[in-house]
Amino acid sequence: xxxxRAIKNKFEHNQTPNFDSTxxxxxxxxxxxxxxxxxxxxxxxxSLFVLESWIxxxxxxxxxxxxxxxxxVSNCQAKLNTQETxxxxxxxxxxYLDKIDWNFLRDRANITSIRVPIGYWHVNNGGxxxxxxxxxxxxxxxxxxxxxxxxxxxxxxxxxxxxVLIDLHGLPGGANDQAHSGAINNPPKxxxxxxxxxxxxxxxxxxxxxxxxxxxENIAGLQIVNETYFDNNxxxxxxxxxxxxxxxxxxDNTLAVVISDGWWSEQWSxxxxxxxxESNAVIDTHVYRCFSNEDKGxxxxxxxxxxxxxxxLPKDKADFTVGEFSCVLDEETWKRTxxxxxxxxxxxxxxxxxxxxxxxxFGWYFWTLQFKYGDGGEWGFVPMxxxxxxxxxxxxxxxxxxxxxxxxINDHIEYWKGKGNKFEHWRFEDAIRQAVNDIASFNxxxxxxxxxxxxxxxxxxxxxxxxxxxxxxxxxxxxxxxKGLDEFNH
Numbered sequence: 001x002x003x004x005r006a007i008k009n010k011f012e013h014n015q016t017p018n019f020d021s022t023x024x025x026x027x028x029x030x031x032x033x034x035x036x037x038x039x040x041x042x043x044x045x046x047s048l049f050v051l052e053s054w055i056x057x058x059x060x061x062x063x064x065x066x067x068x069x070x071x072x073v074s075n076c077q078a079k080l081n082t083q084e085t086x087x088x089x090x091x092x093x094x095x096y097l098d099k100i101d102w103n104f105l106r107d108r109a110n111i112t113s114i115r116v117p118i119g120y121w122h123v124n125n126g127g128x129x130x131x132x133x134x135x136x137x138x139x140x141x142x143x144x145x146x147x148x149x150x151x152x153x154x155x156x157x158x159x160x161x162x163x164v165l166i167d168l169h170g171l172p173g174g175a176n177d178q179a180h181s182g183a184i185n186n187p188p189k190x191x192x193x194x195x196x197x198x199x200x201x202x203x204x205x206x207x208x209x210x211x212x213x214x215x216x217e218n219i220a221g222l223q224i225v226n227e228t229y230f231d232n233n234x235x236x237x238x239x240x241x242x243x244x245x246x247x248x249x250x251x252d253n254t255l256a257v258v259i260s261d262g263w264w265s266e267q268w269s270x271x272x273x274x275x276x277x278e279s280n281a282v283i284d285t286h287v288y289r290c291f292s293n294e295d296k297g298x299x300x301x302x303x304x305x306x307x308x309x310x311x312x313l314p315k316d317k318a319d320f321t322v323g324e325f326s327c328v329l330d331e332e333t334w335k336r337t338x339x340x341x342x343x344x345x346x347x348x349x350x351x352x353x354x355x356x357x358x359x360x361x362f363g364w365y366f367w368t369l370q371f372k373y374g375d376g377g378e379w380g381f382v383p384m385x386x387x388x389x390x391x392x393x394x395x396x397x398x399x400x401x402x403x404x405x406x407x408x409i410n411d412h413i414e415y416w417k418g419k420g421n422k423f424e425h426w427r428f429e430d431a432i433r434q435a436v437n438d439i440a441s442f443n444x445x446x447x448x449x450x451x452x453x454x455x456x457x458x459x460x461x462x463x464x465x466x467x468x469x470x471x472x473x474x475x476x477x478x479x480x481x482x483k484g485l486d487e488f489n490h
Contacts, residue, residue, distance in 0.1 A: 027463055029441050032217040035163040036256060038442055039451035040220060040363030041393040042113035042165070043105070043381045044324060045153070047368070048096045049146055050117045050169045052180055056372045058092045069119065069170075070183040073137055086143035093149040099370055101382075106160045109385045110393045112448065113163040113220050115323060115365040116153065119170030119182045120204055122146040124211070128204050131195060132172045133183055154216050161446050163220035165258065165365070166208060167323070172196040175225045175260070188229060191236035200224075201243040209251045221256030221282060221362075222248060223323070228260035237262065238271060241281075249280050256362065256452065258321065261285045269318035279455045282362045284323040287311055287352065289333075296332040300344040303329065307351050313359040319452045321362035325352055327378040327389055342387075345378060349389035361453040366390070397447050400436050400488050408432060408483060412476075424473035428480035434460060435484025450489050457481055 027033070047055035051069040059072040063079055066072045076085040105111050121134035125148070126141030134141075154164050170182035173189030173196045181188075190196050205224065213219045224244040228237055245257045261268050261283050272278050289295045289303050298306075313320045327349040329337075337344060356364040366381045375383045384390050409429050416423055438460070442448040450456060464477060 027459065029438070031445065033254070034442055034445045034448050035218050035220055036254060037450065037452045037456055038112060038163075038363075038448040039357055039361060040111075040113035040163070040165075040321070040365065041109075041357075042111050042115060042363060042365040043109070044115045044117065044365050044368045045100075046117060048093065048116065048153075049122050049150070050119050050180060050182060051092075055368065055376075056092065056096065058372065059088055063088065068179045068181075068183050070134060070137075073140060077137065077140055082139040083143055085140045089140065089144035089146070093144070093146060096370075097149065097153060102156065102160050104382065104385075105162065109381070110395060111162060112393065112446075113165060113363065113365070114153075114157060114369075115165040115167050115223075116150065117167045117169030117180075117226065118146075118150065120168065120172055120200065121170070121182065122150070123204050124207060128199065128207070132199065134172075151212070151216075154212065154218065158216065158218040161218075163218045164216070165220045165223060165321075165323075166212060167223040167226060167258075168200075168205075168208070169223075169226040171200060171225060176227050176229050178227070180226070191240055197240055197243065201240070201247045205244055205247050206251060209248050209255065213248075213255050214252050219255070221258050223258035223284060224248075225260045226323075227286060228262040230263045234262060234267065241271075242275070245277060245280050253280070256280075256282045256319075256455075258282045258284050258323070258362075261320075265313050265320070266317075269314045272318045278318050279458050282319045282321055282452065282455075283313075284321050285313065285360075286324040287322050287356075288325065288328070289348075290326075290328045290330040296330045297336075298333060299336040299338075300329055300333055300341075300348065301337065301339075303333065304344070304348050304351050307355055311352075311355050311359060315359045315361060315453070317454070319362050319454045320360040322356045322360050322364040324365065324367040325356075326367050327352075327384050329378075346387065346389045349384055350391055353391040357449075361451045363451060393447070393449075395447060397443050398490060400440060404487070405432060405436055405484075408487065412480070412483075424471060424476055427468075427471070427473055428476040430464070430468070431477040431480030432484040434464070435481045436488055439484065439489050450485070453485060457485075 046052065051059060051072065053060040059076055060066065063076045065075050073085060076088060121129060121137065121141055125145050126138040129135045129138045157164050169180065171190045173193050174181040174183065174185030175190050176188050177184060177186040208222060213222050231237055241259050248255060248257050257280055259268060259281055265283060265285055268283050272281055295303060327345050334341065353364065368379060369381050371380065377383060409432060412428050413425050439450050442450045460481065461477065
């Protein structure tokens with residue numbers, strides 16, 4: 001696959017990457033390109049690999065105990081042995097995978113993608129654990145074979161035209177202090193521990209990229225961290241992001257590298273722009289309205305009405321994804337709320353999934369797919385889809401009206417008449433026709449929508465300059481391509 005492959009990185013792994021958008025690019029519009037660049041309507045495969053006891057409690061309640069995967073598997077190994085513990089994990093992987101209803105996901109939910117949280121301890125079946133907190137469990141994961149099950153999952157997803165976002169959810173030392181990191185680290189230590197950062201950037205991420213992301217055409221991207229803690233300066237986090245993006249992009253420069261917004265989206269959209277990394281990275285933001293004291297102090301209607309203003313992502317600066325959200329509101333909110341709870345839940349889900357595709361070019365992923373017991377209620381994708389509480393992807397391909405395209409071109413020319421002595425209106429026309437062709441190509445593959453607007457436009461722009469030269473009138477190209485997206489990318 002040669003899609004954008006010609007861009008070459010010229011920096012060492014410990015430097016901040018700085019990509020020149022005028023370097024040679026070649027866009028090969030194929031299935032892999034669409035998987036990597038479309039707007040996603042997806043769901044998280046929570047607690048398949050990174051175990052969370054409230055979702056699947058197999059290892060926790062039956063033998064292991066503890067609050068994290070590290071505790072539960074360690075306890076299980078101590079009480080049983082390495083092989084029996086591995087067998088428990090394999091049984092979990094197999095039962096979880098067997099329960100996935102691909103017909104529902106493909107035909108009823110009409111999803112494009114799944115986000116799969118993994119831990120560093122799963123990579124290559126525990127092959128990179130030397131010197132890391134899970135090291136004593138290497139034999140367990142070697143025998144449990146989670147990496148093999150992940151590849152099986154990717155294959156089946158591909159058979160259903162569904163992509164996979166690989167999410168390195170658990171980092172050694174933790175990117176936050178929550179149990180979903182595989183171990184509780186308070187304070188989190190990953191970003192301030194050079195040995196951990198080196199291991200991830202120099203060994204783990206390159207392996208994932210070479211072993212899974214490049215070989216499988218239906219990989220949407222590689223997420224290098226889940227939820228980063230808020231940091232006003234974030235120097236250590238920036239250093240990790242720089243190295244990780246470099247490490248991955250040196251191998252596969254078309255792969256979306258997904259970073260966390262650390263609960264401050266603009267901090268990271270500005271950082272990407274300053275370092276010319278918008279073409280390489282997508283920013284993950286999580287939208288929950290059930291955890292903060294501020295949200296707990298509001299009624300459901302207020303939260304819903306404020307969503308358009310509160311989910312205000314700087315989409316013109318960077319590409320975003322809503323990697324996690326749900327239809328859950330806290331009980332304190334419900335105590336303040338009058339009216340039918342089910343109606344409010346539906347309004348909440350519908351509002352969220354109406355807003356997200358407008359501001360998050362890489363789309364959204366609901367948390368989460370399934371539970372060992374029950375359907376998860378407002379945390380569960382299946383019941384929320386079944387009750388029509390989410391706006392799903394349309395199955396109707398809207399044909400592009402070429403008469404409307406021609407009208408827009410004529411309107412542009414007419415507008416600028418008499419406002420200057422020289423223009424290059426042909427650049428506007430070239431751009432809008434290119435946008436229309438791109439949109440149509442995405443639509444032809446399972447009615448996909450062109451996503452990663454910032455990255456895609458920058459790369460198309462660089463390609464155009466290479467073909468037809470730069471100019472002081474490239475603003476006309478910029479306006480034309482953006483007009484095409486605004487008008488027809490629905």
